[in-house]
Amino acid sequence: MSDYDTYTSPLATRNASKQMLTLWSPRHKFNTWRRIWLAVAEAQHEMGLPVSKEQVEELRAVVNRPGGITDAEMKAAEKHERELRHDVMAHVHALGDSCPRAKGIIHLGMTSQDVVCNADLQILYDAQRLIELKLLRLVCDLADFAWTHRSLPTLGFTHYQPAQPVTVGRRSALWAHDAWLCFDLIGGTCVSMRMRGFKGATGTQASFLALCDGDGSRVDRLDGTAFVNFVSDKLLDRDFEIVGQTYPRVQDTVILANLASTASVLHKIATDVRLLCNRKEIEEPFEDKQIGSSAMPYKRNPMRCERICGLTRFVMNLVGNAYDTAATQWLERTLDDSSNRRLSLPEAFLALDGALDLMHNVASGLVVHEAMVRKNLMAELPFMATENILMACVKLGGDRQEYHEHIRAHAQAAGLRVKQEGHDNDLLERLKADKHFWSAARGGPLSAELDWDGVLDPMKYIGRSVEQTERFVREVVEPLREQYAEALKGLGGSEVRV
Secondary structure, rough: OOOHHHOOHHHHHHOOOHHHHHHHHHHHHHHHHHHHHHHHHHHHHHHOOOOOOHHHHHHHHHHHHOOOOOHHHHHHHHHHHHHOOOOHHHHHHHHHHHHOHHHHHHOOOOHHHHHHHHHHHHHHHHHHHHHHHHHHHHHHHHHHHHHHOOOOOOEEEEEOOEEEEEHHHHHHHHHHHHHHHHHHHHHHHHOOOOOOOOOOOOOOOHHHHOOOOOOOOHHHHHHHHHHHHHHHOOOOOEOOOOOOOOOOOOHHHHHHOOOOHHHHHHHHHHHHHHHHHOOEEEEOOOHHHHHOOOOOOOOOOOOHHHHHHHHHHHHOOOOOHHHHHHOOOOOOOOOOOHHHHHHHHHHHHHHHHHHHHHHHHHHHHOEEEEHHHHHHHHHHHHHHHHHHHHHHHOOOOHHHHHHHHHHHHHHHHHHHHHHOOOOOOOOOHHHOOOOEEEEEOOOOEEHHHHHHHHHHHHHOOOOOOOHHHHHHHHHHHHHHHHHHHHHHHOOOOOOOOO
């Protein structure tokens, strides 16, 4: 049977990056388990427990060899698991087969969750760091786009109805700002994360206490030494104060909630691009031979942003699994979390990772059609200008309430003309021709003294859009770009997988 005859996850085949797939791969997980067994054995030897130097050296040679666990060892573990029905013990036996002198001391005093929980937390930490870095890359992409288009006025929207103008750059600065908030959230969670440590079957360290002849201080030293031997990132430098058989599953709720929050931001950005694509103002990258529709050759569907929305919706709906798991941990622990976490945790990261790579591709290649941006803005600008016209009329001696009513009536009529008859917006022409726009004090029509050309200058209506965009890029994004410059280089390009 070939790969085409069985289901394979599209997260692996179409979406997630090699980096994220590697972090959640079986080989990486089992290599991490082995590093834990080695760390504990080294600590036990250092503490004078019945673990010899020769046993540690043999174990170290197997665990630290290039590539780690071999395919043959993986298959051996699978065979053991079919017989034992226990994945951790299957790998204990497989590792023991490869280092027979150390076989008798592997997993000494430990319970399965001393291995699984610490490995899971290390992988979760590393996966969050990768998401965090990809978020920062996106922030930089959007900031670059924002800086380039910071002075290009565009129609703003509230309730998806025309509103006060902004700039194309400021709108994308809003996107960057939301992504930056998620970057900050995930970074904060990484800093606050803890490991389970080595606590035994129900977290009481009873087995380790027995190994240490009832000396609690020796147990603490053993726990601390094994911890230092294992943890790869010294920022991950502490464990939970007290645990049951597993680390507190509420930790997973925080992690998945942050991923879901990030997913919602990506969904929002992708949706905005899709809406602007419909208005022919902005488009995502479109390749020379790309087909938008099998039936309609002219189509340029925003397929990347559509895919982002689909993946992120999946991530947002996974967070409930973590809440359910945390809520149903009976007493010291129940095992119904295992099968769920094997799906919900990696798939949340794989899907979000794919969405972030897609969004990087989109954000670094967005196309702006400036003529359409201006055309759409100018079609609505006379309505936006009415308040300024009203203020100008009052300054020229007019009655505010009287002119408000005249402008309102003309604006409504002009709006109906646009919507019902399909004509251009003629509001300004209506106002210029209105005989009521007359100032007795000045002895002539107000319309003759109004700066009509100035009224239609879009830059008069964008407020501090340019300044706000520049400040955000300079004060928030650029310092982060400089701080993470080397790490960002290692993320690669923006190629989209099929």
